[in-house]
Amino acid sequence: MENTLIKSDDLITLWGIIVIIAAMSIVLEQKYSWAGKISGAIIALVSAIILSNTRIIPVASPVYDAVWAFIIPLAIPLLLFHVNFKKIWQESGKMLIIFLLSSIGTIAGTIISFFLLKDYIPFLDKIGGMMSASYVGGGVNFAAMTAKFDAPEDMVSSAIVADNLMMALFFIILMTIPTLKFFKKLFPHPHVQQADSEEAAGAGKTNAESFWKRQDISLKDIALSVGTAFFLVIVSFKIAGFLSGIIPSGDDVSFGWNLLNGLFGDNYLILTTLTFIALAFFPRYFENINGSQEIGTFLIYLFFVVIGIPASIPLIIQNAPLLLVFVFIIVSFNLLISLTAGKLLKYDLEEILLVSNxxxxxxxxxxxxxxxKGWKELIGPILVVGTIGYIIGNYVGTTLGLWFATFM
Structure with a gap:
C-alpha cells in the first residue's frame, strides 16, 4: 500500500501538480529578484523534493515515466530550432576534451570510494560498476550495468534512491556555483556575464524576464513547432531502433561493433543529428517559426520537477545511508577534477559545469x-558531447566492476 496522500495511479492530479509547480517556478523566477537568483529550475526541483518527502506525492508513477519518455524527446528539437548548428559542431570538439577529463574524475572517485567502503557495503563491486557507468554517461548506462552485473534487487533499489537524492543535490550545487563570486574570480564566465548584462539592460527586470520577452506567436507557430518536433522524434527513434537492431552488440562482438551500435542506435544522438540536418537544409522554415523555445523550455521545467521527486531522504536513511556516502565521494571527485582540469586548460566555468552535469x-x-541558465550557445554542444558518455560509460563500468570483484 502506498503511504502517500496522492496515489501513483491518480494520473490527472499528478500531471496537474507537475504542471502547476513548473508554472509557479517560471512566474516566481520572472517576478522576484530572489527567485531569479535561485533560478526557477531549483525552485521546481526543491518543491518536488518537499512534496515527495512529506508523502504528499509518491516517488514513482507512470506520469513520471511519461515525462522521461515523451516530454524530454519533444523538448530537445524544439530548443534547437533557432541555434547556429555550425557553431555547435565547433564548440562540441572543444568540450569533448574537458568531458573526457571529467570522466576520469568519476573513475578516480569510484576507485577511492570503493576501497574506503568495500568492507562496509555488500556487493559494492557490482554497485561500483553500475554507478561508475552511470556517472560517466547517465541513467541509460545504469540500466545496462544493472542487467549485466545482476546485483540483488534490494541493493539496486537502494542505489537508485541514493543516486536520485545525490543527483538532485548535485544539480542544485551546479546551478549555484555560477552565482558565487569565488568561482567568478577564478574562472572566465562569458555566458554568465552575457546573462548579467541582459539583466542590467532589462531595467530592473530579472534575468529570466529580460530573456523571455513577449513574442509574436500565432496558432500556426504552435502547430508547426509541436508538429515538427513530433515528426523529428518519430523519425529519429525509428531510425535509431532500426540501426540498433541490425548493428551487432553484446559481449560476444568486438569493441568496434559495440561502439557503432552505441552511436547509431542512440535515440538522442540520432534526434540531435537529424535536427541539425533539418536546420542545415531548411533554415528559412525554422527561422519563421516563433515560440519553439518557449514551448521547449516549459517542457524542460516539467522535467525539473520530475527529477526532484524520487529524492527520498527517509528511504536512503532507512535502507543504505552508506551508499549516499559512496556516491557523494564519486561526485565530489568528478567536480573537483573537472574544475581543476578546466582551470589548467583555461575552460569557461559554464563549460566545466555542464560537462560535469x-x-x-x-x-x-x-x-x-x-x-x-540562458546559456543558449552551449545547449547543442553539450547534447552532442554528453551522448559520448552513453558509449564509454558501459566500458568503464564493466572494467571497474570486474576489477573490483577481485577484491571482494
Whole structure:
C-alpha cells in the first residue's frame, strides 16, 4: 500500500501538480529578484523534493515515466530550432576534451570510494560498476550495468534512491556555483556575464524576464513547432531502433561493433543529428517559426520537477545511508577534477559545469541546466558531447566492476 496522500495511479492530479509547480517556478523566477537568483529550475526541483518527502506525492508513477519518455524527446528539437548548428559542431570538439577529463574524475572517485567502503557495503563491486557507468554517461548506462552485473534487487533499489537524492543535490550545487563570486574570480564566465548584462539592460527586470520577452506567436507557430518536433522524434527513434537492431552488440562482438551500435542506435544522438540536418537544409522554415523555445523550455521545467521527486531522504536513511556516502565521494571527485582540469586548460566555468552535469546526469540534465541558465550557445554542444558518455560509460563500468570483484 502506498503511504502517500496522492496515489501513483491518480494520473490527472499528478500531471496537474507537475504542471502547476513548473508554472509557479517560471512566474516566481520572472517576478522576484530572489527567485531569479535561485533560478526557477531549483525552485521546481526543491518543491518536488518537499512534496515527495512529506508523502504528499509518491516517488514513482507512470506520469513520471511519461515525462522521461515523451516530454524530454519533444523538448530537445524544439530548443534547437533557432541555434547556429555550425557553431555547435565547433564548440562540441572543444568540450569533448574537458568531458573526457571529467570522466576520469568519476573513475578516480569510484576507485577511492570503493576501497574506503568495500568492507562496509555488500556487493559494492557490482554497485561500483553500475554507478561508475552511470556517472560517466547517465541513467541509460545504469540500466545496462544493472542487467549485466545482476546485483540483488534490494541493493539496486537502494542505489537508485541514493543516486536520485545525490543527483538532485548535485544539480542544485551546479546551478549555484555560477552565482558565487569565488568561482567568478577564478574562472572566465562569458555566458554568465552575457546573462548579467541582459539583466542590467532589462531595467530592473530579472534575468529570466529580460530573456523571455513577449513574442509574436500565432496558432500556426504552435502547430508547426509541436508538429515538427513530433515528426523529428518519430523519425529519429525509428531510425535509431532500426540501426540498433541490425548493428551487432553484446559481449560476444568486438569493441568496434559495440561502439557503432552505441552511436547509431542512440535515440538522442540520432534526434540531435537529424535536427541539425533539418536546420542545415531548411533554415528559412525554422527561422519563421516563433515560440519553439518557449514551448521547449516549459517542457524542460516539467522535467525539473520530475527529477526532484524520487529524492527520498527517509528511504536512503532507512535502507543504505552508506551508499549516499559512496556516491557523494564519486561526485565530489568528478567536480573537483573537472574544475581543476578546466582551470589548467583555461575552460569557461559554464563549460566545466555542464560537462560535469553531463557525466553525472546525462546529456538531458546538462541541456536542461544550460536552458535554465540562458546559456543558449552551449545547449547543442553539450547534447552532442554528453551522448559520448552513453558509449564509454558501459566500458568503464564493466572494467571497474570486474576489477573490483577481485577484491571482494
Amino acid at each position: 553531463a557525466n553525472i546526469g546525462g546529456p538531458t540534465t546538462a541541456a536542461a541546466m544550460a536552458i535554465a
